Amino acid sequence: MLAQECHVIGYAGSKNGILELDIISNSNYSNEIPIGDSATSLFEVEVSDKILSVEEFMSIYRQNYNFTDFRLKLLESPAEGGELQSFIIKLKFVDGTSFETTTSSVRILK
DSSP: OOOTTTTTTTTOOOOOEEEEEEEEESSSSSSOOOTBOGGGGEEEETTTTTEEEEHHHHHTSSBBBOSSEEEEEEEEESSSSEEOEEEEEEEEETTTTTEEOOOOOEEEEO
């Protein structure tokens, strides 16, 4: 997507901005975050050697972005360690394009 929407090929990044990043729990993560609830508050975003809150990430890259990947960093362990956890990641762009994926299940220990 980046290569097709560059201001100048490969220079300034995409003309499309990031509208929303949402992370949904596929398991009972805690009493506050049951199956199907938003778990976005549990994560930070690592992009271009910066650590940002999800809100900062969406604000900074609302107009355009010039990176090819980012990482989600979990901030806290689940209420009950040892249960398999997975998340649905939804990324929506300003032009209406959206992507969704489900993470692999992992066992997060306390």
